[in-house]
Amino acid sequence: MIGGGEAEWNKILDHIEMSLEFTESRYKSFKNQSKWFIKYFGMDPYEENNLVNEHISYNYKEINCPKNIACTSSSKMPDLDKVEYCIKSTSYHNIPLVHYAEECVAYGYEFFGKYLRYMWD
Numbered sequence: 001m002i003g004g005g006e007a008e009w010n011k012i013l014d015h016i017e018m019s020l021e022f023t024e025s026r027y028k029s030f031k032n033q034s035k036w037f038i039k040y041f042g043m044d045p046y047e048e049n050n051l052v053n054e055h056i057s058y059n060y061k062e063i064n065c066p067k068n069i070a071c072t073s074s075s076k077m078p079d080l081d082k083v084e085y086c087i088k089s090t091s092y093h094n095i096p097l098v099h100y101a102e103e104c105v106a107y108g109y110e111f112f113g114k115y116l117r118y119m120w121d
Contacts, residue, residue, distance in 0.1 A: 012111050013119075019108025022101070041101060045094035053094040060086040
């Protein structure tokens, strides 16, 4: 038994289960992934019109940029005097929450690999 006894072992199993559910939800549909986030983190990182999820980006081309170079994308607004054009886009994607969730899932898979042989005891 690992340190912490049965309660700690159950936490590890829950973490593994969460990780496996994440992978399953990713392959099924976007709707299932939203349900997974609500279940484990209490919110949908893709919910539109939620200011916490709002992500603004700017696509632009600098005036002195060579003709064969595509536009630049950034979360910071460029100096409008130095660009040919600038298009502001808004999407709803809570990037910090998604990255945190992916870290949690990675730990779950580490536990899965580390403790796989003990799951049949």
